[in-house]
Amino acid sequence: MFKVVLIEDDPMVQEINRHFVDSVPGFKVIGIAGNGLEGIALIEKLKPDLVLVDVFMPNQDGLTTLKMIRTKGYQVDVIAITAASDMDTVRSFLQQGAFDYIMKPFKFERMKKALENYRSFRMQINKKQTISQEELDEVLFQKELEEQGELPKGLNGVTLKKVISFLSSHSFPISAEEVAEGVGIARVTARRYLEYLEKCGKVKIDIQYGGIGRPVNRYIYNG
Structure with a gap:
């Protein structure tokens, strides 16, 4: 079971994303934060496998949060879920190592595809100490x-x-x-x-x- 933390400031979107994640076999939302600072605290406490993060939030945006995750060396992967479609934001998330970038609004099938790709990636990586x-x-x-x-x-x-x-x-x-x-x-x-x-x-x-x-x-x- 992959443990997931959601970082999203809109309560309605929080619930939709939680439902989407929990509907994909092998994934479970274990914590929800309303901004980046709360998200970092949850990551430290819950140690999730995956974080789904929005971009525009009060008290620390998503990109700053991703950079902090990398700086602190947390062993967690990140998928951006956001309405931000400008090239600078997309490129910045990819350069910081985001596993995927999903633009709002999106359908369940897009979330499912992202999580299934992530599961496949992790299962292959976790099998081996070395890889060809x-x-x-x-x-x-x-x-x-x-x-x-x-x-x-x-x-x-x-x-x-x-x-x-x-x-x-x-x-x-x-x-x-x-x-x-x-x-x-x-x-x-x-x-x-x-x-x-x-x-x-x-x-x-x-x-x-x-x-x-x-x-x-x-x-x-x-x-």
């Missing part, structure tokens, strides 16, 4: 991408996972430039990952035509 590159890649890609064959030269699993996480946090098509900015990679590099995912059938291309200039390829995750 092949085994690590299998964990990072949740197996599905490995079934498409080895990654092309120049692509790596960690960056691929970040690209997938960023794409899956958007319910609308986004450009390679937006992916590059959100993940913190060069635009030409982002295009290579997007082309690979499109070849694997994990993203769809939405061509958008403007008034002047060439059409822009935008991408939406359908994995």
Whole structure:
């Protein structure tokens, strides 16, 4: 059973998220905090496996809370659940090691997918004292991408996972430039990952035509 702490200031959202988490087998909410400071205190006291944190809260926001979790060295993973959709916030959470980023409003299926991916990741990691590159890649890609064959030269699993996480946090098509900015990679590099995912059938291309200039390829995750 994975122990979960919710850090969210809206009581109604607290209850919805608690219900969603408890509805996924293997997960249980053991504590709820109304802001980041209360959340840190609960983490110290309850020692959860996973924290679901909002961004905009009084008495310490979610990003500051995540940075404090890392600074204090707590052995806990973090998933952001927030209405924040600006690139700087998304990129900051990913750079601080957030396992996933879920944008409000969202459906139960999105939460379920995030928790099931997390469970798969933890179960694989917890089995071993050491791990091979092949085994690590299998964990990072949740197996599905490995079934498409080895990654092309120049692509790596960690960056691929970040690209997938960023794409899956958007319910609308986004450009390679937006992916590059959100993940913190060069635009030409982002295009290579997007082309690979499109070849694997994990993203769809939405061509958008403007008034002047060439059409822009935008991408939406359908994995």
